[in-house]
Amino acid sequence: MQKKEYMLRAIELAKQGVGWTSPNPLVGAVIVKDGRIIGEGYHEKYGELHAERNAIKHLKESAEGATIYVTLEPCCHYGKQPPCTEAIAEAGIKKVVIGSRDPNPLVAGKGVRFLRAQGIEVEEDFMREECDELNPVFFHFIQMKRPYIVMKYAMTMDGKIATKTGKSKWITSEQSRKIVHEMRDQYTAIMAGIGTVLKDDPMLNTRIEGKKSPIRIICDSKLQIPLESKICQSAKEYPTIIACADAEQEKKADLEMLGVQVLEVSKEGRVDLKKLIEILGEQKIDSILLEGGGTLNESMLRENLVNEVHVFLAPKIFGGKGAPSPVEGCGICEVKDAKEFYLQDIRKIGEDVQLTYRKEVP
Ligand code: AOF
Ligand code: ZN
Numbered sequence: 001m002q003k004k005e006y007m008l009r010a011i012e013l014a015k016q017g018v019g020w021t022s023p024n025p026l027v028g029a030v031i032v033k034d035g036r037i038i039g040e041g042y043h044e045k046y047g048e049l050h051a052e053r054n055a056i057k058h059l060k061e062s063a064e065g066a067t068i069y070v071t072l073e074p075c076c077h078y079g080k081q082p083p084c085t086e087a088i089a090e091a092g093i094k095k096v097v098i099g100s101r102d103p104n105p106l107v108a109g110k111g112v113r114f115l116r117a118q119g120i121e122v123e124e125d126f127m128r129e130e131c132d133e134l135n136p137v138f139f140h141f142i143q144m145k146r147p148y149i150v151m152k153y154a155m156t157m158d159g160k161i162a163t164k165t166g167k168s169k170w171i172t173s174e175q176s177r178k179i180v181h182e183m184r185d186q187y188t189a190i191m192a193g194i195g196t197v198l199k200d201d202p203m204l205n206t207r208i209e210g211k212k213s214p215i216r217i218i219c220d221s222k223l224q225i226p227l228e229s230k231i232c233q234s235a236k237e238y239p240t241i242i243a244c245a246d247a248e249q250e251k252k253a254d255l256e257m258l259g260v261q262v263l264e265v266s267k268e269g270r271v272d273l274k275k276l277i278e279i280l281g282e283q284k285i286d287s288i289l290l291e292g293g294g295t296l297n298e299s300m301l302r303e304n305l306v307n308e309v310h311v312f313l314a315p316k317i318f319g320g321k322g323a324p325s326p327v328e329g330c331g332i333c334e335v336k337d338a339k340e341f342y343l344q345d346i347r348k349i350g351e352d353v354q355l356t357y358r359k360e361v362p
Contacts, residue, residue: 006030006037006069007099007127013042013051014071014134019185019212020045023286025072025102025138027051031059031093033066050075052084056091064092071131073102073124076111085114095121099131104142136358137187137287140307146281149305150187151290151297152180153326154312161294164320166199172314176352178208180312185211187287189241189280193296194220203230204291205238213238215285219271219296221245223262227254235259243276245269273303294328301327301339309341311355 007030014028021027021043029051031039038061041054049057052074056063074084074096088096096115101124102108115122132139140148154172155161162168170177184190184206192204197218205213216231216238223244225232231240236259245266252262263279265272280288290300300306311326332338341357348354 001032001035001037003069003097004127006032007071007097007131009037009040010042010051010069010071010099011127011130011134013040017043017045022046022188023138023141023284026134027070027072029055029068029070031055031063031066031068033061033063038066039063047080050081050084053081053087056087059091062092065094066092067095067097068093069097069099069126071099071134073098073100073107073109073111074115075102075104075107076114077106079106083111083114085111085118088115089118089120093120095123097123097126099125099127100135101125101128103139136308141281141286144281146277147189147285148287148307149191149277149290149300150183150287150308150310151292151300151306152183152310152312153291153297154180154314155326156314156316156318158317158319159325160318160320160323161326162324163318164323166324171316172312172352173350175350176312176314176354179349179354181206181208182211183289183310184214187214187289189215189217189285189288191217191219191288191290191292191296193292194218194222194224195293195295196291197225197229197231201230203234203238205234214289215239215241217241217243217280217288219243219273219276219292221270223247223251223255225255227258232258232260241280243271245271270299273299273305277305294324294326298327298329302329304339306339307359308344309355309357311357312349313353313355315351 010028010030014026017026024046028042039055039059041051043051076083076085112122137148190204204216220242241261243263247264255262265275340360344358345356
């Protein structure tokens, strides 16, 4: 096997942690000696062993003189786990090949320096782009301390998210909708507006065996959510946060009785989204799947809070001036004022297309 294949294997291992490591990164590690893999591991769950220590735990023979391929710079601090750099040195590993750099201020280059000081050879930035792709959420959250926000919507070829009478079941195929459900497992929280709750009475959970459901966040300025809605009635089972501008205290108490966390974050009579996102970050929510309607989507974009956009494009045309589109609000006048993204990926899903965009890094 070649160097590249070892790192690809480490990436594949890292992905097995999807949905379980938040707010920590996905990390994979492979230990190689004499052209053979002698140990493998990945970060399986938040708070548990790091990838490197898992790989060392699974060693089939001594790692004296071996090379470790790790998708992220090994840590050198005491957190929930002791430093991986020490475990690497103690195992007698002689070379460390690293994919991503760790922007965590507690690590950020110190891991590499520690290893070199121990006489261990370190190669940095090997397949960095591929490794970085594992952790856009972690990189954003550890630096910005607020969640990475992924806006998702399904639309027709003419950019409609419903017919003029509001019908949207279903725009995309079953296959696309299954992918969306998988996304719900991948991100820590899901966010929708009160409009969606009033219209569809959704559960906003993940209906796939063995997958976990996201924390549900509803933006509801006037606290209109019906106590008998499915969201409220299932709040003891699925953590639920309702953000409002002004809460009538009696309604707030009723919601809290049902297990809902009510957050009052007001700015000029509406939910202060910036503040809300900050509070959610403090609550360790590292990522949010935004399934808003046009109004919430526009507000989030206007506040520059959206990091990634997934468009599921269906081969249908609805037409109709009054048919809703994914981003509403009052819009802009000049093209130069557009919110810009770059195309990160195109994927064909049967007859639908999934387009992934990322925010332009200024
Ligand atoms: C992980 N898993 O495989 C690696 C991590 O609080 P701790 O001890 O779990 O440390 C978390 C930090 O450790 C994390 O922010 C990242 O900088 C570093 N590396 N973390 O959870 C891993 N290698
Ligand atoms: Zn570590």
